[in-house]
Structure formats: C-alpha cells, structure tokens
Amino acid sequence: MRARASEEEEAPVRKSGNVSHIGNKHKRQDMYQKYRKEKARSKLQRRLQTAKDERTSAEGKRRRKERLAANKTKTIENSRTYNPTVLNAPNTHEVPSWMQPVSASSTQSENRTSTEQHDDDQTSDAEDGQDGEEGDSSESEEDDEEPEKLSDTASVDNEPEEMDEIVDPHQAKYDQDADPTAPPAILITTSLPSNATSPHLASANARSHPAEEVRNFVKELLGVFTGAEYRPRAKAKGAGLGKICSWARARRYDAVIVIGEARKKPCTLTLVQLPMGPTALFRLTSISYGKEIYGHARNTGHSPELIMNNFTTALGHRVGHMLQHLFPKVPELEGRQVVTAHNQRDYVFFRRHRYEFRSTEKAALQEIGPRFTLKLVSMAAGLPKGAGAWNGRFVDELEVDDPPPAQADGQQDGDLDDGIEFLWKPKMSASRRSFYL
Incomplete structure (x- = not known):
C-alpha cells in the first residue's frame, strides 16, 4: 500500500x-x-x-x-444602443449614411451640374428672344440688366460688416471686458429648507442657515472657481430662485449655483447659466473634500485648465457648454492645475489635480480636491420661474443692501420654467446600454 x-x-x-x-x-x-x-x-x-x-x-x-x-472585450460602453443625437460618434459606432459629411468632390460635381443647367436655360432664352418680336427682345434686355443689378447688390452684401448685436449672450461679459483671463462671476448660495425639516422654526431666515457639511462643500467650490462669491440664502429674505437669478443677471453674474440640502448633507446642485439659461438640476453624490484625500495638494488660487471627456450627444454638449462657462477662457498655466469632468454612463466625475513634469514622457499628478459625482436629473431651456424677461441692461453699481423681492404666495422655490428639454425617469435606467450624455 x-x-x-x-x-x-x-x-x-x-x-x-x-x-x-x-x-x-x-x-x-x-x-x-x-x-x-x-x-x-x-x-x-x-x-x-x-x-x-x-x-x-x-x-x-x-x-x-x-x-x-x-480580441476586443465586449463592454457596456462599446455595446451601447445608438443615439441619433450623437454629434461626435464614438469609436464603437459606425456613422449612418445620412450623418456622413458631404465630400468636396460631390459638392463640386453638384455645382457643375447646376451651372450647366443654368447655361442651358440662358441659351434657350436667348434663342427664343431672337425668334420673337421686338417687344420680346426689349423685355429680354431688361431681364439681362436685372441680374447685373442683383449681382452688384450681392457683392455689396458679401462685404464684411460690423455686427453690433451680440451673437452669444453668455459672452457679453467677455466681450465688454475684453479680458479672456478674467474668471466668470459666479453666485453660490444654498437652498431654502421647508417647514417639514425644521418645524420648530417659524422664521424663514432662521431656517435658511445651512448645515456644516453644506458650508464645507461651499468652501471647496469657492476654491475651485476663482470668480465665485458666496451669499447666504438668509439675505434673500424668502425670495425664490427666479428672483435671485434676476437679481444676479442684472449685476453681470455669469452663473448661479444652488446647493441643495437633505439630512444635513449636500444632495443636489442646481446650475443656472445667465443671462438666458438653461437651468440644470444635478444629483450630488460621492463627495470627498481635499483634506480627506491621502497625499492631497494645496490650492494656490490659480485658474485651472479644463478637460472634458465623453460628452458626445446634443444634450451632453449642452451640459459641457454649461460647465465650460464656469472657468475662464485662458487659464493660469503657472498654477499647473487641471480640472477634469469625465462623463461615463451619464455620471459626470469631477476631479482636480496638479501636474508636474518629472520627465519628457510622463507627468506626475497630485490630487487637490474636492471630488464628487453629478447625475443630470432635469434640464430646462430658460431661467426658473419668477426671473422675468431680460431687457439687456446691467446695473452699474452693486446694490448690496437691496434684496430681491419676496416670492408670491403659492410659488414654490425651484420651479422651472416651461420648455423642459430633459427629465430623468426611473424607467430610463431599465436598459443599461442607453446613455443620454
């Protein structure tokens, strides 16, 4: 054995x-x-x-x-359902024939065929004029003179002219100041808690004081956006979000950020782009402050660079356009700071780092913070209700002691105007391969 x-x-x-x-x-x-x-x-x-x-x-x-x-690995990203609103098609999708750009050769051939048809029409008209009477010949001469006049007017119209109107109203501040390095003016405030969360407080001003976690998150945002300014919601004296946006629009603010609070923690982020909108509501999750990140770097107050990834659809471009207007056009490169907004499966991951070139091939990264995740809940075309129409004028002096008027009875804070472009619903997540940004 x-x-x-x-x-x-x-x-x-x-x-x-x-x-x-x-x-x-x-x-x-x-x-x-x-x-x-x-x-x-x-x-x-x-x-x-x-x-x-x-x-x-x-x-x-x-x-x-x-x-x-x-050997291509099958993932959710490369097997996603095709979205017809894709502007920059991902590498995993073939662009349909109706979305492919027209080649230069085809356009030239079309122009040649159109010119040949036009020449044939002119020759046929000339032959008809020769065979006709004198009255017909005089009419043909008048017709020949009209194209010359039209061509003269067309040449005048093609000359460059100075446009007095502003093409993009969001660029009004940059066009007036002529300083691309100037950071956008951003107004940061908090939401107004309801009586249900604080029933023992009868005053709206007493209920408007945010929790400690919300105040800490606002401090982190003030470090990210160099042109941001925080104003407590108590100074609005019960005014709705629409009145606050109207007040900020008249004082040349470029955006309004409202941090929503639930259970004494920040839960939502409302971004209003001034002066014409849109208004976006995001769900705020996975918040980590700079001091909580191991080996974090310190903020130096420089305007960071901006990197945006995977915003491919029309709605994604709109969200990316709103995030882009929160930073100046020309960053301060001496600060070596970079902000990344990475979109993956409709979740926007926000990160901020400082880079250092230790060699000619690689760069070392040190995270500054904060880090958080945004999920788009709704997108409205205009401003919140109560903002009113804009006359295109700004207030010369900043009126600090003049609060916006109080909201009317029955008007809820945060009600958006009509024309909702996007509204997330739970049934949209039934298919894990359907993405909207």
Whole structure:
C-alpha cells in the first residue's frame, strides 16, 4: 500500500482536471490543486513567451496588432444602443449614411451640374428672344440688366460688416471686458429648507442657515472657481430662485449655483447659466473634500485648465457648454492645475489635480480636491420661474443692501420654467446600454 501511494504521488499531473475516479477525498483535492497550479504555470509561461516574441521581432509586432484587433472585450460602453443625437460618434459606432459629411468632390460635381443647367436655360432664352418680336427682345434686355443689378447688390452684401448685436449672450461679459483671463462671476448660495425639516422654526431666515457639511462643500467650490462669491440664502429674505437669478443677471453674474440640502448633507446642485439659461438640476453624490484625500495638494488660487471627456450627444454638449462657462477662457498655466469632468454612463466625475513634469514622457499628478459625482436629473431651456424677461441692461453699481423681492404666495422655490428639454425617469435606467450624455 505504501509503494502504491508513493507511485501516485510521484506520478505527473494529469492533463485533464477530471479526478472523479480517485476514491480518497483528500487525495482527489490534492490532485486537483496540482492540476490548477500546473495549468496556471503553463499559461504564464506561454504569455511571457508570446510577449517576448511580439516585443523582439517585427513579425511578432504584426501578430500583436492582429491579436489586439481580433480580441476586443465586449463592454457596456462599446455595446451601447445608438443615439441619433450623437454629434461626435464614438469609436464603437459606425456613422449612418445620412450623418456622413458631404465630400468636396460631390459638392463640386453638384455645382457643375447646376451651372450647366443654368447655361442651358440662358441659351434657350436667348434663342427664343431672337425668334420673337421686338417687344420680346426689349423685355429680354431688361431681364439681362436685372441680374447685373442683383449681382452688384450681392457683392455689396458679401462685404464684411460690423455686427453690433451680440451673437452669444453668455459672452457679453467677455466681450465688454475684453479680458479672456478674467474668471466668470459666479453666485453660490444654498437652498431654502421647508417647514417639514425644521418645524420648530417659524422664521424663514432662521431656517435658511445651512448645515456644516453644506458650508464645507461651499468652501471647496469657492476654491475651485476663482470668480465665485458666496451669499447666504438668509439675505434673500424668502425670495425664490427666479428672483435671485434676476437679481444676479442684472449685476453681470455669469452663473448661479444652488446647493441643495437633505439630512444635513449636500444632495443636489442646481446650475443656472445667465443671462438666458438653461437651468440644470444635478444629483450630488460621492463627495470627498481635499483634506480627506491621502497625499492631497494645496490650492494656490490659480485658474485651472479644463478637460472634458465623453460628452458626445446634443444634450451632453449642452451640459459641457454649461460647465465650460464656469472657468475662464485662458487659464493660469503657472498654477499647473487641471480640472477634469469625465462623463461615463451619464455620471459626470469631477476631479482636480496638479501636474508636474518629472520627465519628457510622463507627468506626475497630485490630487487637490474636492471630488464628487453629478447625475443630470432635469434640464430646462430658460431661467426658473419668477426671473422675468431680460431687457439687456446691467446695473452699474452693486446694490448690496437691496434684496430681491419676496416670492408670491403659492410659488414654490425651484420651479422651472416651461420648455423642459430633459427629465430623468426611473424607467430610463431599465436598459443599461442607453446613455443620454
């Protein structure tokens, strides 16, 4: 019996993992573990040999390209359902024929055919004029003179003229100041809690004091946006969000950010782009402050650079346009700060880092903070209700002591105007391959 056991121990590991013929349970487990280890060892040796061959020879490099092209991992991103509003189609989707740009050769051929048809029409008209009477010839001469007059007017219209109207109203501040390095003026405030959360407080001003977590998050935002200014909601004296936006619009603010509070923590972020809108409501999750990040860097107050990823649809471009207007056009490069807004599966991940070039090929990153995640809940075309129409004028002096008028009875804070462009519903997440940004 001992000789038989020694023979089984010295026997090589089986090529198959089937060990059901072994009656002893412990021996069966040992044999299967040896099979697993030998299989992993042979697989590792094969991968190392393949990597060596692909790295050393030209034929191996060619085989590596073919292998990577054939072995594509199937993910949720590259198997997403096609969205017809995609402006920059992802690499995993083929652009439809009706979305492909028209080539220059086809446009030239179309122009040639149109000119040939126009010449044929002119020759036929000239022949008809020769065969007709004198009255017809005089009419043809008048018709010949009219195109010359039209061509003269067309040449005048094609001359460059100075446009007095502002094409993009959001760029009014930049056009007037002519300073692309100036940070946008942003008004940051908090939401107004309801009586249900603080029933023991009868005054609206007493209820408007935010919690400590909300105040800490506002301080982090003031460090990110160099042109931001925080005003407590108590100074509005019960005014709605529409009146606050109207007051900020008249004083040349570029945006209004409202931090919503629930259970004494920030839960929502409302972004209003001035002076014409739109208004976006985001769900705020996964907040980490700078002091909570291990090995974090300190803020130096410089305007950061902006990197935006994966905003491909029309709605995504609109959201990215709103985030872009929160930062100046020209950043301060000496600060070496960069803000990243990365969109993945309709979740916008916000990060801020400082980079350092330690070599000519790689850069070291040190996170400054804060980090948080945004999820778009709704998007409205205009400003919140109560803002009213804009006459295009600004207030010369900032009236600090003049609060906006109180909201009317029955008007809820945060009600958006008509013309909702996007509204998230739970049924939209039924398919994990449908994305909207």
